[in-house]
Amino acid sequence: MQEAAGASATHQTRPAGAGGGGGSSSSSQPRSRPHGGTARGHGPWARPYLGRGASLGSGCAGCSPGRGPRGWGRARRSLRAAPRCWPAAAGTVLKREKQTEMHYARLCTTEALTEYFSPPVISYHCVTVREEVVAHRSRPHLYLQRIRIANPTERVAAFEASAPASAPSLGGRFATSLEKAEERQFLLSSGRLLLPGSPKVVLMVVAAKKLVSRVQVAPKSHFDETMLSVVYTSEPIEASKLEETFSKLREAAKKEMLEVMQMGVEDLFREHQQTWSDLFISGIEMKKITDLHTPSSETVNMTLYYVLSSMPAPLLDPLISGEDREKMEASLNYADHCFSGHATMHAENLWPAKLTSVPQILQLSDLWKLTLQKRGCKGLVAAGVHGLMQGMVLSFGGLQFTENHLQFQADPDVLHNSYSLRGIHYNKDLINLAVLLDAEGKPFLHVSVKFQDKPVRLYACEAGCMNEPVELTSEARGHTFPVMVTQPITPLLYISTDLIHLQDLRHTLHLKAILAHEEHMAKQYPGLPFLFWFSVASLITLFHLFLFKLIYNEYCGPGAKPLFRSKV
Template sequence: MNAGLLWQSFIQQLEKIDFEGKIRLLRRYPRRRLALIAALVIFLFYVLSRSSSSTTPSQNHQCVLDQIKYWDAEIEDYNAGVDSYSVNFVGNGHFGVDSNGYLRFASNNSRVLDVETDFVPGVSSVIENQEEIGTAHLTDFFNGISRKIQCTVVDGECACVIVSFYAHRTRPNVLVQDIKVVNPTKSTIRLRAERPAVSSQWKQSKSGDAVVSMRTFNTPSFNVSVAVKREETLRFICVVAQKESKLEQTDLSSEVIEKFSTVRSLTTLDSEHKDGWKKLHSTFFSLVPSKAPDAINGDRVNATKYIILSHTKALTLEVGVPQETVKILELSARRNELCYSGHSTLLYPSRLWQDWSTPDDLNTIAGLWLLTLEKRGCSNVLKTGAVGVAQAFVQSLAAASFHDSHLEIGLDAGDLHREMSFGGIPIGSATGTVGNVAVYIKINEENRPYFLVSSTAQLYACDAGCLDVPFTLGTTAIKIPVKVTKPITSLLYIATNRKHLEQLKSAIHVSEVGAAPAHEEDLLELHRSGTGGGLPTSFWVMLVLVLIVFHLFLAKLLWSEWRKGDMTPYNPYLRSRYSYVRPH
């Protein structure tokens, strides 16, 4: 008999007892036993409510989950986000497409794509004759692709449509949409695709003395049939260009047609886009997941980085940008003194780490970050576009700033209670050799933090105060202790020149230098489990086992009492009878 039937039977037996019988029943049991029975009743209610509230996903939603499994590795590494962790937006700084499907541009002197048009460049699609469809959104932060997954059950199998969008990272006028139909069923799937309605009014403009009338016509809808056990992919390419004051309408149209003819035949379109995003991620930041309240984790960091870069032009990576312009921008970025000045942006709560649900939220987040980085000394780095923005973003998280040709890591030793890593930050003068540095922050068995530092070229590093002989950095990571000074100085200094650090030793004036204190075990446990308790795991395991045994015993006791029926130890009739025959 399960818990539900046992509880129902118990209630039925209890209802058969009159009011006086219930009073006698209460008096019959000691208070401690009544308390145990009450605990069991509460436990049964809890189990029943949990079992009734737990629901299994629908078949359509299960189909969606099966498709999402192809990106499990990216999701686990926080390189992709699903649904509430996704960002329903694509952009390359020149244009974007928001969650409503509208094309967006940047207004004059705006840092973000804040102008919403009423033009929908995408193609909508739906499986015909299917009313119930499971849907999910997935954003690939690493490759700059937004996906919408739609699935339905046909003949007991999953038929899915996966719509992918990306604004090309290195070709600033290209928007690509792929519609992939997966049909493993025994029936032919019909897909209806159409362009949303757009303005069809005649518009007039002047070209000299001539009046030119133009009209935009809707693209008719069309159907696609996908045969049994087949997959089909449809690709739609849209070329976007803005009208400048110097160009006439006819010149702009010719430009768009020419670019469309060029990209439609390219077989490297996808690889160029992914390579562009890969270069943006050469400057990286990651940290160990934390379950502490209000902690920033990799999902929010990577999503926020994606939002910022989607609103920023990649000027040094784009096709068609003259090499002379690229060199000027890169030299400007090397004049990076005082970028980034300030405390780490890895603080929460903060206006920098807002949630997003609308296109305006994305504009606010991107605009606030770009303004913060600019005002914190990174204006020269930001001029290179998305490459410089990615670098400044990582420096702000690590409180890493350039001063007189060396890099300082200004994190507070008390904040190093989570293991993290960052790298890809170029170090070097405007004319000298540049090396990219990578820094890993670890915690040893004594709960003390330390650095593991490596570089792609020969660099030099010293710890807080620079009182010891500088370390020589290379491709093999070097362990450097974390020290604290009085007054407080940066924890780590990295430069291209050993002599520079030796001279820096005389310029850093401190009165005390010592090893960073060990972190409290409760604080580390708070990040690991979300609770700050110091009790060992074995204690909680034993407690759970004891509770299980206790409740089993309690259930057996209640069952035995219920089986006894009315064989009560107290019966007034029998007592009077026995007292009558008792000898005096």
């Protein structure tokens, strides 16, 4: 944790029933609650520790709340790693006044995932400190830091808030001042970061809520506090522009800090969670995996979260122009020619099983953006985090938009895995597409649609479109389509608002044959070769000839014994 430097007051919690000290966590007065429960992650996506290099971000800046904070800012395609530079006022460091047993848990939390950066160990003989850090998704400059100290012992636990040691070798110089505005106080830290091998510098300004300098946690009680930090960074600039840039950053940080301090902390958390929930209207769900090269649900969710965390959300920016917003929404609703090429489901470098460092996360984010841009998805990448989610979902299954339809062009040879793709934008509606397996293990397609506005007629047909297209509805049961494989290979499914286009499509494909999936697989893998069966038959024949020869020599050959004794 980082510190709220300059705080001078002392706060003492009260045990349950002692009176006073109430209020919500959004108030300036921290509160105490009776001890109970354990330090755990929240939400349906809560998962165990992934690695000390795990990180959180909001697309504008981020941090890695492992041992030693690291900041990162924007680069050419995504976020860039920066030196160990987090300023003193960005958070809080708590130190025990006495050397008694204590366990420490640090968490990085979003609505999508909860990461444990130290597995929380709960003991009834030690004090437990839990820190939860949240990078607000819709407010890219805001960070929330929840601190909970649980004291189950019989003695008072005292802590001091102190600044982490700075790293002068990095050339970072920060100054902190106490700001007062509209009857509110907060700390404003500003400084510069030297870039190795460059005459330019990066400026950083952090506004942080002021915290008491000394905390006393009564026996059998909790101490809870939520810190707010607003972080603004600049692009690398020349020394001649320092004052002008500093002034703009300070004003922006102060303005946003005053705005969020007027809101309740729980409102900020709900706003953050709702943004992630809206993003994950689209997504990927793995249902059944039968090979080692297909990513698990955990790997898919982890990749989605980390890549999206490194991407800005221009559609959530209140300052975006109407023209730019309209252009981005148009790309999001119909991503023409995206995604071209084969599906990325089995691309292990795009869906890594393990991410352990910030540079690895940033490299993965860059690779995803480059892949999508080269496969016809430039418009989606330009739309920020919402477009990137759409592009990743399209690429996973090999879905592609053309001028008149959306086509599902997965490889029919790899449909032995069961998965679903949800929230595919088609104009203003959302399409869900699933590859499922029946009781005999044969794949089929399930399609449903969720209309966001007034219902629009959507039609679909399987490979070849030889059957009459089916109108899709919003009914829960959806529609199922058989997996048909054409020669030559064409997409397995077509979806369009233009019925005549789908009816005409069958006449333009010029197919040699249309096979059921099981027939196609039988031709692809017809079994053991003829030479094998010929060899087996030859061995069996030779064995029987050899056996016949033995029997013949035994009873009919020279020196054979008579079958019956002659009478004397």
